[in-house]
Amino acid sequence: xxxxxxxxxxxxxxxxxxxxxxxxxxxxxxxxxxxxxxxxxxxxxxxxxxxxxxxxxxxxxxxxxxxxxxxxxxxxxxxxxxxxxxxxxxxxxxxxxxxxxxxxxxxxxxxxxxxxxxxxxxxxxxxxxxxxxxxxxxxxxxxxxxxxxxxxxxxxxxxxxxxxxxxxxxxxxxxxxxxxxxxxxxxxxxxxxxxxxxxxxxxxxxxxxxxxxxxxxxxxxxxxxxxxxxxxxxxxx
Amino acid sequence: xxxxxxxxxxxxxxxxxxxxxxxxxxxxxxxxxxxxxxxxxxxxxxxxxxxxxxxxxxxxxxxxxxxxxxxxxxxxxxxxxxxxxxxxxxxxxxxxxxxxxxxxxxxxxxxxxxxxxxxxxxxxxxxxxxxxxxxxxxxxxxxxxxxxxxxxxxxxxxxxxxxxxxxxxxxxxxxxxxxxxxxxxxxxxxxxxxxxxxxxxxxxxxxxxxxxxxxxxxxxxxxxxxxxxxxxxxxxxxxxxxxxxxxxxxxxxxxxxxxxxxxxxxxxxxxxxxxxxxxxxxxxxxxxxxxxxxxxxxxxxxxxxxxxxxxxxxxxxxxxxxxxxxxxxxxxxxxxxxxxxxxxxxxxxxxxxxxxxxxxxxxxxxxxxxxxxxxxxxxxxxx
Amino acid sequence: xxxxxxxxxxxxxxxxxxxxxxxxxxxxxxxxxxxxxxxxxxxxxxxxxxxxxxxxxxxxxxxxxxxxxxxxxxxxxxxxxxxxxxxxxxxxxxxxxxxxxxxxxxxxxxxxxxxxxxxxxxxxxxxxxxxxxxxxxxxxxxxxxxxxxxxxxxxxxxxxxxxxxxxxxxxxxxxxxxxxxxxxxxxxxxxxxxxxxxxxxxxxxxxxxxxxxxxxxxxxxxxxxxxxxxxxxxxxxxxxxxxxxxxxxxxxxxxxxxxxxxxxxxxxxxxxxxxxxxxxxxxxxxxxxxxxx
Numbered sequence: 001x002x003x004x005x006x007x008x009x010x011x012x013x014x015x016x017x018x019x020x021x022x023x024x025x026x027x028x029x030x031x032x033x034x035x036x037x038x039x040x041x042x043x044x045x046x047x048x049x050x051x052x053x054x055x056x057x058x059x060x061x062x063x064x065x066x067x068x069x070x071x072x073x074x075x076x077x078x079x080x081x082x083x084x085x086x087x088x089x090x091x092x093x094x095x096x097x098x099x100x101x102x103x104x105x106x107x108x109x110x111x112x113x114x115x116x117x118x119x120x121x122x123x124x125x126x127x128x129x130x131x132x133x134x135x136x137x138x139x140x141x142x143x144x145x146x147x148x149x150x151x152x153x154x155x156x157x158x159x160x161x162x163x164x165x166x167x168x169x170x171x172x173x174x175x176x177x178x179x180x181x182x183x184x185x186x187x188x189x190x191x192x193x194x195x196x197x198x199x200x201x202x203x204x205x206x207x208x209x210x211x212x213x214x215x216x217x218x219x220x221x222x223x224x225x226x227x228x229x230x231x232x233x234x235x236x237x
Numbered sequence: 238x239x240x241x242x243x244x245x246x247x248x249x250x251x252x253x254x255x256x257x258x259x260x261x262x263x264x265x266x267x268x269x270x271x272x273x274x275x276x277x278x279x280x281x282x283x284x285x286x287x288x289x290x291x292x293x294x295x296x297x298x299x300x301x302x303x304x305x306x307x308x309x310x311x312x313x314x315x316x317x318x319x320x321x322x323x324x325x326x327x328x329x330x331x332x333x334x335x336x337x338x339x340x341x342x343x344x345x346x347x348x349x350x351x352x353x354x355x356x357x358x359x360x361x362x363x364x365x366x367x368x369x370x371x372x373x374x375x376x377x378x379x380x381x382x383x384x385x386x387x388x389x390x391x392x393x394x395x396x397x398x399x400x401x402x403x404x405x406x407x408x409x410x411x412x413x414x415x416x417x418x419x420x421x422x423x424x425x426x427x428x429x430x431x432x433x434x435x436x437x438x439x440x441x442x443x444x445x446x447x448x449x450x451x452x453x454x455x456x457x458x459x460x461x462x463x464x465x466x467x468x469x470x471x472x473x474x475x476x477x478x479x480x481x482x483x484x485x486x487x488x489x490x491x492x493x494x495x496x497x498x499x500x501x502x503x504x505x506x507x508x509x510x511x512x513x514x515x516x517x518x519x520x521x522x523x524x525x526x527x528x529x530x531x532x533x534x535x536x537x538x539x540x541x542x543x544x545x546x547x548x549x550x551x552x553x554x555x556x557x558x559x560x561x562x563x564x565x566x567x568x569x570x571x572x573x574x575x576x577x578x579x580x581x582x583x584x585x586x587x588x589x590x591x592x593x594x595x596x597x598x599x600x601x602x603x604x605x606x607x608x609x610x611x612x613x614x615x616x617x618x619x620x
Numbered sequence: 621x622x623x624x625x626x627x628x629x630x631x632x633x634x635x636x637x638x639x640x641x642x643x644x645x646x647x648x649x650x651x652x653x654x655x656x657x658x659x660x661x662x663x664x665x666x667x668x669x670x671x672x673x674x675x676x677x678x679x680x681x682x683x684x685x686x687x688x689x690x691x692x693x694x695x696x697x698x699x700x701x702x703x704x705x706x707x708x709x710x711x712x713x714x715x716x717x718x719x720x721x722x723x724x725x726x727x728x729x730x731x732x733x734x735x736x737x738x739x740x741x742x743x744x745x746x747x748x749x750x751x752x753x754x755x756x757x758x759x760x761x762x763x764x765x766x767x768x769x770x771x772x773x774x775x776x777x778x779x780x781x782x783x784x785x786x787x788x789x790x791x792x793x794x795x796x797x798x799x800x801x802x803x804x805x806x807x808x809x810x811x812x813x814x815x816x817x818x819x820x821x822x823x824x825x826x827x828x829x830x831x832x833x834x835x836x837x838x839x840x841x842x843x844x845x846x847x848x849x850x851x852x853x854x855x856x857x858x859x860x861x862x863x864x865x866x867x868x869x870x871x872x873x874x875x876x877x878x879x880x881x882x883x884x885x886x887x888x889x890x891x892x893x894x895x896x897x898x899x900x901x902x903x904x905x906x907x908x909x910x911x912x913x
Contacts, residue, residue, distance in 0.1 A: 051799070071798070072795075072798035072799065073797075073798040073799075073801050073802055073803050073804065076798065076799055076800060076801035077801040081799075082799050084799070088793075088795070088796040088799045089796065090789055090792055090793050090796055091793075092792050093785075093788070093789065093792065097785060097789075100782070100785060101785060101786070101789055101797075101800050101802075102800055104782070104786060104800045104801050104802055105800070105801040149800070153800065153801070324712070328712060330711065330712055330715055332719075377898045378898065381897060381898075381901060382711075382901075383711035383712065383715070384654065384655050384711055384715070385849075385897050385901055387655070387711075387715050388655070388845060388849065388893060388897060389893065389894060389897050389898070391845075392842075392845075392890040392893040392894055395842055395886065395890055396886075396887060396890045399884050399886055399887060400887070403884060513838075517719060517722075517723060520716070520719065521720075521723070524716055552731060553730065553735060554727045554728070554730035554731035554735075555727070555731070556727070557723050557724065557726055557727025557728075557730065558724060558727040558728060558731060560720075560723045560724075560727070561720045561721065561722070561723035561724025561725070561726075561727060561728075562720075562724055563720075564716060564717075564719065564720030564723065564724075565702070565717055565720040565721065565724065568706065568713060568716055568717055568720070569705070569706075
C-alpha cells in the first residue's frame with residue numbers, strides 16, 4: 001500500500017550549504033508521523049522542502065503526484081497545509097479574517113462557515129477575539145489560530161513545525177489534545193516536527209529521528225519511544 | 238550575460254573581481270596588473286594625463302558650435318558626478334539635483350549682475366552656498382526611507398521654477414537674466430569659445446579628481462560600509478546621519494559648481510531651464526552612464542547633450558522615448574550602464590587583479606566598480 | 621459665506637480628483653511597496669485613448685468604458701512585464717524603472733497624439749444646482765459623488781469579498797498568503813490593474829477642467845502625492861481625506877490669500893509634502909513603521 005506522502009532521497013541546500021543528505025520518509029494515509037531530532041538536524045528544512053520553499057533534489061510524491069518544483073501556492077492548492085515556525089498568520093488581519101483565509105481554496109461557503117463555528121467551539125479564546133487583530137493574540141492563541149487556519153483548508157496532509165515552541169506546558173497539552181481530537185474525528189494525515197518528543201510520540205503512529213540531515217532511526221512510535229538512545233537524548237530518562 | 242565566476246583562475250591570488258559582468262569563456266587578458274602596484278599607478282597616471290591633454294587639445298580642432306556643446310558636456314558631467322556620489326555610491330535617491338544646479342546658476346548670475354563680483358569668485362561662492370544648503374536639507378531629509386526621500390527631493394525640484402519666478406526682483410523673473418560672460422585675457426591667444434571650454438575644463442578636472450579621492454578616502458569607505466550594512470556600520474561608530482548628510486552636501490556642491498559654470502557658459506539664465514525635467518535628465522545621465530562610476534558621469538553627460546540634438550530632428554517626442562526606454566533597458570540589461578559595458582571590454586585586455594584578502598583595499602578606478610550599488614541591488618532581474 | 625461654501629465644495633471636488641489618483645498610489649504602495657511615479661502619465665495616456673475613441677465618433681460612455689478597460693489591462697501588463705522582474709531589487713531600481721516609465725509614457729503620448737491642447741467633454745451636465753441657497757456647480761457635485769461611490773465600492777471589495785481579502789493578505793504577508801493557496805503574483809497584477817483604473821478615472825474627471833495635453837496629470841500627481849503623504853501612504857482613507865484637505869486648502873489659499881497666485885499654487889502641496897515628511901512621515905492615518913530607515 002503506497003503512503004499518502006512519499007519522500008525518497010531528499011537532498012536540500014541553502015546556497016552552498018547542504019542541509020539534507022538524502023532523507024526517506026513515508027507517511028501513510030490517516031496516520032500521524034513525527035520527526036524528532038536536535039536543532040539544526042534538518043527537520044524544519046524537510047517541511048519547507050515539502051512546500052516548495054527550498055531547492056531540492058530527490059523524490060516527493062503526494063498520492064503518487066510529484067511535488068518537486070511546484071510553487072508553494074500550488075502545493076497548498078493540492079491540499080497540503082503547512083503551519084510554519086513563524087505560524088504563518090496575518091498579524092494585521094482579524095482572527096476571523098485569518099480563518100477565512102485558511103479556507104481560501106474551498107468553494108463550499110456553508111461548509112466553511114460550519115467549520116469556523118466548530119473551531120470557535122474548540123478554541124473559545126479565538127471566538128472571544130474574533131474581531132481583533134491576530135497580532136494581538138498571545139503566543140498560545142496564535143498557535144491555535146495557526147492550526148485552525150491550516151485545518152480549515154481541509155487538507156489531505158497537515159504539516160506542523162514545532163507547534164509547542166515557546167508555549168507553556170498547559171497550553172501545549174491543550175493544543176495537542178485538540179490535534180488528537182481532530183485526527184480521530186477527521187482522520188487528517190499529519191507530519192509533525194517537534195522538539196517535545198514526549199507529546200509527539202504520544203500522538204504519533206510512526207516516528208523518524210533526524211540528525212545532521214540524515215535519518216538515523218525510524219519505526220512505529222512505540223518502538224522509537226522505547227529505544228535506548230532516544231530515551232536518553234530526547235525523553236530525558 | 239555570463240554569470241560571475243566564483244572559481245579562482247589559474248594563478249589568481251584569491252578574490253575574484255566580484256563584479257556582475259563576468260567574462261565568458263576562458264579568454265585571457267593581454268595584460269595583468271596588480272592593483273595598487275607602481276605599474277598600476279603609473280599606467281593610471283599616464284592614462285589620466287593623456288586624457289587631460291587630449292581634452293585640452295580638442296577645442297583647437299573643432300568649430301565654435303561643437304566647442305559650445307562640449308563645454309556643456311563638461312558642465313553636465315560635473316553635475317552628474319555629484320549626483321553619482323549620492324545615488325551611485327551612497328545609494329540615496331535624489332530627484333532634486335536640478336534645484337541645487339539652479340541655485341548655483343542663479344548665485345553666479347546674481348553675483349555678477351547685481352553685485353559685480355568677478356566671475357572666478359562666483360564658482361566657489363556657488364559651491365559654498367549649495368554645500369551649506371545641501372547639508373541643511375540633508376540632515377532632516379536623510380532620515381527618511383528611500384521612497385520618501387525621493388518624494389521630498391521631487392518636491393524640491395518642482396518648487397524650483399515657481400520659486401525662481403516668485404523672487405523676480407532678484408532673479409529677473411520669467412524673462413531671466415543676461416549675464417556677461419568671461420572675456421579672454423589679452424595675453425591668451427584663444428577664441429572666446431575655446432577659452433570658455435578650457436575654463437570649464439580647468440574646473441572639471443579637479444572636480445573629477447576630488448570625486449575619485451572622496452570615494453577612496455575615509456568618506457568613501459564610510460559610504461561603502463553604510464551602503465552594504467547600515468546596522469553594522471552604526472555599531473562600528475560610523476555616524477550614519479552625518480555621513481549621509483555630508484554626501485548630500487557634497488553632491489549639492491557639485492551641482493552648484495556645475496550651475497555656476499552653466500551660467501558662465503551660456504551667459505543667460507531663465508527659470509524654465511531648471512524645471513523638473515532637468516532633475517530627471519541628470520538621473521538618467523548617471524544611470525545610463527553607469528551608476529557608481531566616475532567615468533559614467535562623463536558618458537552620461539555626452540548622452541544627454543547629444544542624443545536630444547539628433548532625436549529632436551526626427552520627432553519632438555523621440556528624445557523622451559529614447560530616454561525612458563534606455564533607462565528601463567539599462568536597468569534590465571546592463572545595470573552598470575555604458576561604463577559597465579566599457580569596463581567589461583577593458584577587462585578582456587587588461588586585468589587589474591585584487592590583492593589577496595589582507596585589508597580588502599579597494600582596487601583602482603571607482604571604489605564600487607563591483608557595481609554593488611548598481612540597480613539590481615545584488616540580484617539580477619530575471620528577464 | 622456663500623462664496624466660502626462654494627470654494628470649499630470646489631476644493632472638495634478638486635480634492636476628490638487628487639484623491640482618485642492618491643488612492644491609486646496607495647493601492648500600489650500597499651501591494652508592491654513602491655510609489656509608482658508613472659501613475660499620472662498612465663492615467664493621461666488612458667484619457668487620451670478615451671479622447672481618441674470619442675473623437676473618432678464613438679459615444680462618450682463607450683469611449684470611457686474602453687479606456688478604463690485599456691487602463692486596467694495596461695496596469696496588469698506593466699506589473700507583470702516591467703515590475704515583477706525587478707520586484708526584489710531595491711527601492712532605487714524601482715524608482716528608476718517607474719521614472720523611466722514616466723518619461724516613456726509621456727513621450728509616447730506626445731508621439732501618438734502630438735503636443736497641442738485639446739478639450740475633453742465632461743461626463744456631467746454643465747450648470748449649477750441650488751442647495752440651501754448656495755449655488756454649486758453640478759460638475760463639482762458630480763465629481764464628489766463619483767469619488768464617494770468609488771470609495772464605497774473599494775471598501776466593499778476589500779472588506780467584504782474573498783478576492784479583496786486575498787488581495788489584502790497578499791500585500792501584507794506574501795509568504796503566509798502562498799501557504800493558503802493565494803497566487804500572490806496574480807493579486808499584485810490585479811492591484812496594479814485596479815490602480816491604473818483609478819488613475820484613468822482621475823484623468824477623465826480632470827481633463828474637462830484643464831486642457832488635455834501630455835502634461836495634464838503632472839500637476840495632479842503632485843497634489844496626489846501631497847494628499848497621500850498627508851494621509852499616510854498605506855492608508856486609503858488617509859489618501860482621500862488628505863486629498864480633500866489639500867484641495868480645500870489650495871482653493872482657500874488661492875481665493876483668500878493674495879500672495880498665492882496661479883503659478884505659486886503648486887507650492888501649497890509641495891510645502892505640505894515637505895512639512896509632513898519631515899515632521900510626521902507616517903501622515904495622519906498611516907502606520908509609523910513604513911517610514912523610518
